[in-house]
Amino acid sequence: MDKDITVAVIEDDENLRFLISHRLQTERYKVVQAGNGDEAEELILSVQPDIVLLDWMLPGKEGIDVCRSVRNKGFEHIIIMMTAKSQDVDKIDAYSHGITDYITKPFNMDVLVAMIDNKVRFFVPKNANKDVYVFGSTEHHPQIHSLIRDGKKIELTILENRILLHFLQNMGKEITREELMEVVWGYSSNVNTRTLDMHVVRLRKKIESNPDKPTYLQTVRGLGYKFVNEE
Template sequence: MQKDITIAVIEDDENLRFLVRHRLETEGYNVIQAGNGVDAEKIILANKPDIVLLDWMLPGKEGNEICASIRKAGFENIIIMMTAKSQDVDKIEAYSFGVSDYITKPFNMDVLVAMIENKVRFFVPKNVPEIYKFGNTEHHPNIHSLIRDGKKVELTILENRILLHFLQNIGREITREELMEVVWGYSSNVNTRTLDMHVVRLRKKIESNPDKPYFLQTVRGLGYKFIDEVVE
């Protein structure tokens, strides 16, 4: 079944690029491709694919440079970095300049497809066209924005994911671990303080008094809960 999802395969090894493209197209994805860093940056910014599979070592411009550059240009979709086992990559640093996840070459195609399906399920905004309402605020997840008292408030991609998960689970206590899995797609390498920092920033955008939050409440020792009840 054809999926309304576009994936950019950026890989200089022609054989691997062909194999990945063929498998993804078989799975129903739209695929665009490039074999060097200069072309890669152009097609990513021109086509804005939902997911980028980006090789770390590329002629013309390396993967980390491309990642940093397209993030600076406003590209917010998923970037999965492909690295060889022999490459000594500082993954903590790389996450900071915009990598969403990693897969190590050589990889199993089934594992790659499963990773992509996970990203599509949780992160690709085409799956969530609804508008969510709470208090005097509307959340428009497709455009990463709030409409509050008639004014537009921009959300970062992470704030957007966090808020969307809360609005899909109103009243349910959500652990920090669950939130980290939903937002980053993994949990082991994220510091909970990083998550809490994003929650603090989100509260400033949705709460009348962020220091005494009404909607996004802390559940001590566990995580958070989103409340949207009419006060009589």
């Protein structure tokens, strides 16, 4: 049975665009394509795909500019940035609040499909409640990686957003550092646990009233973490 989900594949490398599109079609997704930034913007705004796979480096407009532009024009669906340079990830975190998530090239097609399936499962159903998680007096809006507390918006980086979302989807469950690293960085990650812990520390500063004595994001000694929401 066809999934009623449209994915826009925006990639200037024709071979890669074909491979991604073909694989998504075999997974029963509907696919539309573009090979440069200007075409991409037009396509996204006219078709309104559920998910956009957007290459960082494009002829014409760069991917990040396409993203910013369609967001400014009211496009609210998922945008996954494909980037070949891992250092660009920091720029994405710092400068773009329009990207939902990213995947670093070269990527395994199974990982890409798993990521898209996950987004479809949690975000695409047109049900506003699915898009907002609440703990204490804080709302988490994962698609715009932001928190809303007391009417104020607090931006999250893409990695903080991934970490928090995984906890909120697994409320009360003890999560190992290894599981969390796989969720955040992917299967081939060689990131060390101290880097993960650093991101958790930063996230706590945004979600806890006292980050040194966390109410929500608690450490499980010798294992990892768990997220507790007890009012």
